[in-house]
Amino acid sequence: MPVALRPEHLDDLYASALNDDTIAAMNLQIVEPSTYLKSLGVKSAYRIPYHQLNGYGPFWRDKLFPPAVHPDGKRQKYDQPKDAGCRLYVLQETVDALRDRGQPLFIVEGEKKSAAGVQHGLLAVGLGGIWNFKVTGTMILIPEFDSIPLDNREVNLIPDNDIWTRPDLRKAVYEMGMLFKNRGAHVYIVRLPDGTAKGLDDFFLTNNAEAFGKLDRYTLKHPVWTELRQPFRQKVKMQQTAGATASVPKKVEVSDADAAEALKLLLDPALLRRS
Numbered sequence: 001m002p003v004a005l006r007p008e009h010l011d012d013l014y015a016s017a018l019n020d021d022t023i024a025a026m027n028l029q030i031v032e033p034s035t036y037l038k039s040l041g042v043k044s045a046y047r048i049p050y051h052q053l054n055g056y057g058p059f060w061r062d063k064l065f066p067p068a069v070h071p072d073g074k075r076q077k078y079d080q081p082k083d084a085g086c087r088l089y090v091l092q093e094t095v096d097a098l099r100d101r102g103q104p105l106f107i108v109e110g111e112k113k114s115a116a117g118v119q120h121g122l123l124a125v126g127l128g129g130i131w132n133f134k135v136t137g138t139m140i141l142i143p144e145f146d147s148i149p150l151d152n153r154e155v156n157l158i159p160d161n162d163i164w165t166r167p168d169l170r171k172a173v174y175e176m177g178m179l180f181k182n183r184g185a186h187v188y189i190v191r192l193p194d195g196t197a198k199g200l201d202d203f204f205l206t207n208n209a210e211a212f213g214k215l216d217r218y219t220l221k222h223p224v225w226t227e228l229r230q231p232f233r234q235k236v237k238m239q240q241t242a243g244a245t246a247s248v249p250k251k252v253e254v255s256d257a258d259a260a261e262a263l264k265l266l267l268d269p270a271l272l273r274r275s
Contacts, residue, residue, distance in 0.1 A: 005030060008065050009046045016112040016201035022119045025091055026111070031062055037079065040068035045079070048111045051090045053098075053144045059087045061111065061128060080128070085136065088144035089114055089126035097123050101149035106156045106190075107133070107176070108200050116201040117158070120209045124200075130159065130169055133176045139239050141179050151184030156217070160199045161192040167227075174228040175235075177220050188217040 005013075005028060013023050027049055033042040042064045050059040061080045068076040089111045090098065097103050106124040108114040117124030125148075127133055134141055157177055163169040177187045192203055192215065203212065218224060 005046055006044055006065075008044065009063070012063065012065070013112065015205075017116045017119070017204040018112060018201075019119060022115050025093060026115055033062075033064065034079075037064065037068050040070060040076070041066060042068050048089070050087050051092045051095070053088060053090050053095065054147050056087070056143070059084055078128070086128060086132040086134070086142050088142060089128070090144070091115060091118050094118060094123055094125070098125070098148050101151070101153040104154040104156060105148065105150075106158055108158045109160060110199065110201075113158075113200040116204050120204055120212065122209075122212075124158075130163075130172045133172075134179065139175075139179065139236060141183070145183075150180060153185050154188070155180045155185040156188045156190050158190045158192065158200050161194055162198060164191070164194070164224075170225075171228055171231070174220070174225050175232060178232060181220060187220055189220075189222075191216045191218065 005023075009028075009030070010023075013028075018026075028046050029049075031045050031047045033045050037045075044065045045062040048061050048063065050061075052058065059081065061078045063078055064076065068079075070076065091114075098105070103123050106114075106117055106122045108117055108124050108126050109130050110128075111126045114124040114126030132142070135143075157173055157180075159169065159173045163173055173189060177189060181187050190212075192198075192200065197203055197205070
């Protein structure tokens, strides 16, 4: 047992194709769920600490067992610091390689999936969710990517296989790819096989790195993205228009009477003696 985790925690990690060395490298730890989470049915949790790639403060996500069930029926698998925003999951052992633009980069949804990628020889980093690649409300990649050279670099996105039946998820992947392309990257989207094996970790449960290398990869020019191109352009245009509008100072309206009174005051020879 690489770290002092509960049996259900280790079962969860092994189910993501992770071996003991990778689990140890993730520096996981048991944490006590909050009283609120316990009231939602959570009995235990393990914490996934994030490496501080860009000098940001500590960040983590807690995997909940079982998932919290909210009054509205929504299930919550993970918990994280409130108002902490989106961060990039990076294993410390990959930091030096991330700064080498000659090495292809792989973007995966989820910490365990990215760790599985690293274990199988990929230079992989993880996002906490499919939309967590950008600063909320903007078209700007999260700041950690500023520490990773992207210009003229091969960047591979490895989304879960459900995006091919979910237009809303394909929209996220296309937008992410375009933001990397706008940074000068050569972008590819890797298509995982259809079926119940959903993510990269599922793929590596029954396949090796050689099999991964044979998977189809789409560029952003592939017809599968055709319906998303115009909506993306419109979104960018709206963002640019909103930014331009926000930067224009608001005109101050002054009545004729107020203007005349101000002029009279300025022409008063005794202005400087007024207290």
